[in-house]
Amino acid sequence: MNEELAQVDRLLSDERFLTLFQQKFGTGMGRPTTAVATYLRMMYLKYRYQFGYEVLVNEVKDSFAWRRFCHLSLDESVPDDTTLIKLTHKYGKETVKALNEALPNPEAKQ
Numbered sequence: 001m002n003e004e005l006a007q008v009d010r011l012l013s014d015e016r017f018l019t020l021f022q023q024k025f026g027t028g029m030g031r032p033t034t035a036v037a038t039y040l041r042m043m044y045l046k047y048r049y050q051f052g053y054e055v056l057v058n059e060v061k062d063s064f065a066w067r068r069f070c071h072l073s074l075d076e077s078v079p080d081d082t083t084l085i086k087l088t089h090k091y092g093k094e095t096v097k098a099l100n101e102a103l104p105n106p107e108a109k110q
Contacts, residue, residue: 001069008041033083035071037071047097
């Protein structure tokens with residue numbers, strides 16, 4: 001994992017942050033869904049590289065480093081693009097946008 005992803009991973013792994021997000025959006029009802037940690041990391045990659053959902057899913061499937069960053073083992077399925085879209089509607093586009101804007105942007109250093 002490169003330094004940028006390692007830094008973002010550390011930030012997203014902070015229990016103070018993750019607990020608040022899980023409390024607000026976690027639910028024990030219904031079918032099991034994508035882990036919040038995996039979703040947040042995938043949305044970071046989508047935002048950072050300006051991918052569409054389908055391209056994001058394919059890129060994560062094909063990259064060992066990005067699977068690791070997203071906390072997906074090699075034998076786990078990458079969440080489907082439609083699942084990510086539904087979760088984005090659930091969490092709110094503005095919430096996801098604000099999160100990504102708060103994370104480090106390596107291009108801003110240039």
